[in-house]
Amino acid sequence: MTTATNQSKADAGIGSERLLHMYKQMVSIRLFEEQVNDLYTRALMPGLAHLYIGEEAVAVGICEALHRDDYITSTHRGHGHCLAKGAAPDRMFAELLGKEAGYCRGKGGSMHIADPKSGNLGANAIVGGSVGIAAGAAFSAKTLGTKQVAVCFFGEGALGQGLLYEVMNLSRLWDLPVIYVCENNMYNEYTHFSETTAGEILARPAAFGIPGESVDGQDVRAVYATASRLVDQARSGKGPAFLLCNTYRYRGHHVGDVNREYYRAKQEEQRWMADRDPIKLLTDWITGQKLADQAQLDKIQSEAKSEIDAAVEFAVKATYPGLDQVGEDIYA
Amino acid sequence: MPEVAVRELTLGEAVREALAEEMRRDPRVCLIGEDVAEAGTPFKVLSGLVEEFGKSRVIDTPISEAGFTGVAVGAAMTGLRPVVDIMFGDFVTLTMDQMVNQAAKVHYMSGGAWRVPMAMRATLGASRRSAAQHSQSLHAWFSHIPGLKVVLPSTPYDAKGLMKTAIRDENPVIFFEDKMMFKFKGPVPIEEYTIPFGVADIKREGEDITIVATSSMVQVALGAATLLEEIGISAEVVDPRTTWPLDEQTLIESAKKTSRAIVVDEGYERYGVTAEIASVIATGAFYDLDAPVKRIGAMHVPVPFSPHLEDATIPSEQQVFEAARAMCKRS
Numbered sequence A: 001m002t003t004a005t006n007q008s009k010a011d012a013g014i015g016s017e018r019l020l021h022m023y024k025q026m027v028s029i030r031l032f033e034e035q036v037n038d039l040y041t042r043a044l045m046p047g048l049a050h051l052y053i054g055e056e057a058v059a060v061g062i063c064e065a066l067h068r069d070d071y072i073t074s075t076h077r078g079h080g081h082c083l084a085k086g087a088a089p090d091r092m093f094a095e096l097l098g099k100e101a102g103y104c105r106g107k108g109g110s111m112h113i114a115d116p117k118s119g120n121l122g123a124n125a126i127v128g129g130s131v132g133i134a135a136g137a138a139f140s141a142k143t144l145g146t147k148q149v150a151v152c153f154f155g156e157g158a159l160g161q162g163l164l165y166e167v168m169n170l171s172r173l174w175d176l177p178v179i180y181v182c183e184n185n186m187y188n189e190y191t192h193f194s195e196t197t198a199g200e201i202l203a204r205p206a207a208f209g210i211p212g213e214s215v216d217g218q219d220v221r222a223v224y225a226t227a228s229r230l231v232d233q234a235r236s237g238k239g240p241a242f243l244l245c246n247t248y249r250y251r252g253h254h255v256g257d258v259n260r261e262y263y264r265a266k267q268e269e270q271r272w273m274a275d276r277d278p279i280k281l282l283t284d285w286i287t288g289q290k291l292a293d294q295a296q297l298d299k300i301q302s303e304a305k306s307e308i309d310a311a312v313e314f315a316v317k318a319t320y321p322g323l324d325q326v327g328e329d330i331y332a
Numbered sequence B: 001m002p003e004v005a006v007r008e009l010t011l012g013e014a015v016r017e018a019l020a021e022e023m024r025r026d027p028r029v030c031l032i033g034e035d036v037a038e039a040g041t042p043f044k045v046l047s048g049l050v051e052e053f054g055k056s057r058v059i060d061t062p063i064s065e066a067g068f069t070g071v072a073v074g075a076a077m078t079g080l081r082p083v084v085d086i087m088f089g090d091f092v093t094l095t096m097d098q099m100v101n102q103a104a105k106v107h108y109m110s111g112g113a114w115r116v117p118m119a120m121r122a123t124l125g126a127s128r129r130s131a132a133q134h135s136q137s138l139h140a141w142f143s144h145i146p147g148l149k150v151v152l153p154s155t156p157y158d159a160k161g162l163m164k165t166a167i168r169d170e171n172p173v174i175f176f177e178d179k180m181m182f183k184f185k186g187p188v189p190i191e192e193y194t195i196p197f198g199v200a201d202i203k204r205e206g207e208d209i210t211i212v213a214t215s216s217m218v219q220v221a222l223g224a225a226t227l228l229e230e231i232g233i234s235a236e237v238v239d240p241r242t243t244w245p246l247d248e249q250t251l252i253e254s255a256k257k258t259s260r261a262i263v264v265d266e267g268y269e270r271y272g273v274t275a276e277i278a279s280v281i282a283t284g285a286f287y288d289l290d291a292p293v294k295r296i297g298a299m300h301v302p303v304p305f306s307p308h309l310e311d312a313t314i315p316s317e318q319q320v321f322e323a324a325r326a327m328c329k330r331s
Helices: A016-041 A056-063 A079-085 A089-096 A131-144 A156-160 A162-173 A203-207 A220-235 A266-275 A278-288 A294-317 B011-025 B049-053 B065-077 B089-103 B139-143 B156-168 B217-230 B248-258 B273-284 B307-313 B317-327
Strands: A002-004 A071-074 A120-123 A150-155 A178-184 A212-216 A241-246 B006-010 B029-033 B058-060 B081-086 B119-124 B149-151 B173-178 B185-189 B201-204 B209-213 B235-239 B242-244 B261-268 B294-298
Touching: A016 A056, A016 A079, A016 A089, A016 A220, A016 A278, A016 A294, A056 A079, A056 A150, A056 A178, A056 A220, A056 A241, A056 A278, A071 A079, A071 A131, A079 A089, A079 A120, A089 A294, A120 A131, A131 A150, A131 A162, A131 A178, A131 B065, A131 B089, A150 A156, A156 A178, A162 A178, A162 A203, A162 B065, A178 A220, A203 A212, A212 A220, A220 A241, A220 A278, A278 A294, B006 B011, B006 B156, B011 B029, B011 B049, B011 B156, B011 B173, B011 B185, B029 B065, B049 B058, B065 B081, B065 B089, B081 B089, B089 B119, B089 B139, B089 B173, B119 B156, B139 B149, B139 B173, B139 B242, B139 B261, B139 B273, B149 B156, B156 B173, B156 B185, B201 B217, B209 B217, B209 B248, B209 B273, B209 B317, B217 B235, B217 B261, B217 B317, B235 B248, B248 B261, B248 B273, B261 B273, B261 B317, B273 B294, B294 B317
Parallel strands: A002 A212, A071 A120, A071 A150, A150 A178, A178 A241, A212 A241, B029 B058, B029 B081, B081 B119, B119 B173, B149 B173, B209 B235, B209 B261, B261 B294
Antiparallel strands: B006 B185, B149 B242, B201 B235
């Protein structure tokens, strides 16, 4: 059931317009997350946040293969998924700062951003907690005949949760159009995944008869090409699929996890940043293929920066919800 | 008086009729659970539904309570109105993350953007000789959580009207049926009706003492009221019908009228439904009470198997009668 994606063929059929769009999306996510870290260190953001820096190619490659009304469920490390699926940075920053203009009116925060307009069923702060929700959305799509698909993003830490296996079994039995996207960033919080994961990861979906593949999660072209194929299959009624994206979390488990030497070496981080950076890899490809020159990419980057800066300004200036709102939205 | 068509149904039949009517009315309603289709559940409450609505709407699942409850949460968010069937109420423990961290919180966490219109059927109640993992009454757990609604019908009439409301509600609702009451009969009108949540029902009017009771404890309270009548004590029996939302006003007014109150519930007494309702009455009717509010719940033990031990753990008619008699200072 498992096949390795041939990366050299992965870009076949991806036009330069889409590649440049994916470049901008990845750059925007990175700039967004750097701003989150900045807001945290300047004590402007309440609580903590889990940064997606280093993993941008996964969210962008997957979401680029989806329609706007397709569903996703996301994780505590969810800003990248939200942005890639089409959420606006200003309302996301507003949510992170607990402001009324935020996606959740300031009631959810970093770990719970949801946006029905872009099909985002919500980030989830319970590891593996949204597996059932994603399959349920796929169940609705199948029952109602809407041709939508659902993508369930989760980290390799969720491989330890029993719910995942209950739901994978159900989704195969019922042939649900759901794609399980396992982002293996190698660390379950502060523990290397090899210490928590027995056997082969892809043997797990295989046990349920769910086709599984792995892909280089730093190569957005490969992620997009593979996701497009899996999404098409799910949409055409072939049921669930499992995509293991091998990636790396550049930063700590959360913004406050700064001293990480006790669980991983600085040299390891530096190697990934120098050799496997998803934005650098795409930059090299685009310029190497002469699809755009560095000046064009710099322009895209500066446009993204202006948007992110404006979004931060919007959020900082936004107002907090009134106390009268604390009891609203408990019941529909 | 206009003639109202009424017939006797069992509580199980009343639940089934509510589900069937709602499934006919709304194609988005579906049933999901273990052995709900051809088997119609071990208690046969759902018999016949798969024949009428087919296997795409009466859906058998693997034995994966957390998994299919999670699927129902997602399905409810995206256009369906699932009713999840939890065979024994004890198995709700397996669904707690999906109900408490997901279903209950989705609407609030998303600032009202998403809603979860799902219902969960579960059983409660001991005395079936099923021991500690098939006999608990865990409705207090859900009553504790903002975002959930909790229903405890005590008659076939209430079961039907409240189930229809549960299915039409825009929020996650947990509907607890006492497994010993599925054969309990009562009048149910043929005409369409629903019963709103948060409206208590006075099952028996009285003057001297209020007995607040839930689910099968309503019959226990009514039995005690009959015994009390024989010694000249007039007991009022009030059934809140939903522990959340809770009709505090009716409970307080009844206690003010009678000046005494006992609360009877089959959940554990400690930190349970009886504690919450007693507190509501003690606070709201304090200056009208002639005695502290008395609580009678299940004994604080895992439900034992041996019949005479099991029977000792749950509130009895005699226990309620004696407590009421003592509070009214009659010998």
